[in-house]
Structures are given as C-alpha cells and as structure tokens.
Amino acid sequence: MESAKRGPGITLTGRDGEKRATTLKDVAEHVGLSPATVSLVLNRAPAADSIPLETHERVLAAAKELDYRPNFVARSLRSRRTFSIGVLVPEISEGYATAVMSGVEDHLLDHGYFPLMASHRFRDDLIAENLVLLRERLVEGFILVNTLLREPPGLPTVTISSHERFPGVTNVVIDHDRAATLALSHLAELGHERIAVLRGHPLTGDSSDRWRAISQAADALGLDIPAELTLQFGDASLEEESSPEVHLREGYQYGERLLASPAEFTAFFAFNDIAAIGAMKAFADAGLRVPEDVSVVGFDDIESAGFHNPSLTTVRQPMHEMGEIASRILLERLGGKMPESDVITVEPDLVVRESTGPAPGANAMRLPLRADGAASAD
Secondary structure (H helix, E strand, O other): OOEEEEOOEEEEEOOOOOEOOOOHHHHHHHHOOOHHHHHHHHOOOHHHHHOOHHHHHHHHHHHHHOOOOOOHHHHHHHHOOOOEEEEEEOOOOOOHHHHHHHHHHHHHHHOOOEEEEEEOOOOHHHHHHHHHHHHHOOOOOEEEEOOOOOOOOOOOEEEEOOOOOOOOEEEEEEOHHHHHHHHHHHHHHOOOOEEEEEEOOOOOOOHHHHHHHHHHHHHHHOOEOOHHHEEEOOOOOOOOOOOHHHHHHHHHHHHHHHHHOOOOOOEEEOOOHHHHHHHHHHHHHOOOOOOOOOEEEEEEOOHHHHHOOOOOEEEEOOHHHHHHHHHHHHHHHHOOOOOOOOEEEEOOEEEOOOOOOOOOOOOOOOOOEOOOOEEOOO
16 A cells, blocks of 8 residues: 555555545555454444444544545445435424434434435425435435325335324324423413414424314313414415414414404413514514513424523424434334334423513412423423
8 A cells, every 4th residue: 555644644646656545445454454344344334333442443543544435336336225315304494394404414424324305395296206306316215304294105214293104104203292281381380371372384294283282281271272362374364385484474473463362361382483483573563571461482492592582481392312313213224123113202391481471460480490491390
C-alpha cells in the first residue's frame, strides 16, 4: 500500500503518484486484520456483535483516517439490497413531523441505512404516487409519519400516529388517554370548567383517537366542552391544506371565532402547539391576557414552545424517540424479527409553563413543577 501523508489523514497513491480511492483491503492492512473482519464491522453485520469493542473502534478510526468510502453499488449487488428506507411525512417544516424525522434519520444512519423522504400535504394522490416512486427506487421498507393509508403499502412498514390498522403494519402511537387526562386534569385543578378545543384535521392520523380521549377525560372530570366551542382543522370556512403557516392562521382565526361566540370559556386546548400560538396572538390582539383571562394548552412541545411569550404549557410527545422506535422496529423486521404487537404505545408528559393559570375568579393553585419542567401531578 503506497501512501503519502497529508494533514491529519492519509492519502493513498498508486505507482504513478496519482491519488486513488481507499479500498477495504487497505483498511484491513492498516489495522492488521482480515478483510472479512473489517467488512463485518464497517457493514454493521449481525456477526460483528461478537467482535470486541476495541477492534470496532480501531477499524472505524482507520476508515476515518484513510477516508474510506464503501462502494455502495458493489455492496448492493453482493447483498441484493439497497439499504434505503422510504419515509413519508405531511410536510417538511418546524413541528411534529420534523422532530419525528430527526429520530428516524439518527437511527437509520447509525445502522447503515439511508432515508429517502417525500412529503404529501395530506393529498391521497401524492401519498399513492410517492409510495410507487419509492418502491421503484427499491426501498426495503416504509416509515410513514402521520400518513393516512388506504391499503397496505406492499413492503415492511411502520407507521407513526396512524389510526388505520393493517395486518403486518406496526403503528407507533402516543397514549392519548394519558395525554388528555394530563392536560384536562391540570386545567381542572386550576378551576377551569368550560374549555374550548381545536380538533385535528380529519386526515391527520391520530385526530379521531385524540378527540375520543379528550371527550372521555372531560366527562370523567366533569368538564364542559360544548359543541359551539369545538372546531377542527380543515373546517370548510378556513384553509383546506395543512402546513405550519396554515395552522398558525387557523389557530388565530379560531381564536377570533371563540371571542365572537356568546359561549363562555376560560381555557383553550389546541391540537398542536402552532395553532395554540396562533390563538394566543388572537387573544392578545383582542386585549386579553394569557393566562390571567384565558389559559392555553398546546400539544407536541415543539422547540419554540418554551420560547414564546408567554411560554406554552403543552403535552409533550417524545417525538424523537418515536422516530427512533419506528426505525428500530422496521430494521428488526428486515432482519427477520417481528414485533410482539402491532401497536407500540409511548407515554406523554405535561410540561407546565406560563400560558396556564387559575381560572378567572377561581381559587386554584398552579401545579408545582419538577426540575425537568414537567407537571408533578399524575
């Protein structure tokens, strides 16, 4: 192996002095191991689990030093695999889907897989078209985030936040009953009795499950959620297409509708944080104070929720973790291990911040906070 030292790494050259690509054999010679051992480590093969950690570290350090780039085409031809996963999301922007995608990408890339991502804006035609296009690109499976399926996709699939059930399709979901109880119990403790609710878009995967959970939790707590104080995304008089910008506008418009309604309310529970922030703007523009005049609760705990003024009380979904779980389950399925259940449920937390307070005229105390910012009460 002829080489020339350049900076912190090693540049390999041929007999003519020209720079050449590093091969797996070069890495093996550099660390004094067999090419088979190096291949197992670099390809993250199951058999590599029996190789000592120190050997893993030596091989990976050598590959980095030699700037080794695996020949993807050769690897695919040998294994008859593409090591790519098709990922569908509603949109690519701040919010739920982006946070989930970070977990998906982290796990897939750590295990030698590449995500091919497309967005569909809740359009059935784009969902169907993207599934076909991704299959044509020989993805090995699908991860579908908040995507409404009409039929099984035809490849190993894990969905995140979908209310449709298909044989062989695993769904990662939030515990909506727990989420609704956390949010509404917090408002009840603060003395709120009449609560306005913004439901999710009908095409959003977990919209119906969350509304069921909210209705049942409200009944159990004796809270009033009247029909005139309940609207949902996709209302014909508002925007039809879903995006963060639309959610802000719809949240604002819904806040205006609430203020124009003769029905009284002291708290507002939004389907997501972005709509909650939009409604808070409408309340502020009308001269109301949050939380002194009206309390607001969101859902998701997006990154900006804690930096809004006032900071937003919200139900936190472990979105990054949900993405990692979905990726892990899919790769396990590709390796021949089926999950024990078709539904994997993850637990939410309530993060109490500045946007909730005692109902006007109520003798209620704000719930104490734990050190991590979550509500201390169950």
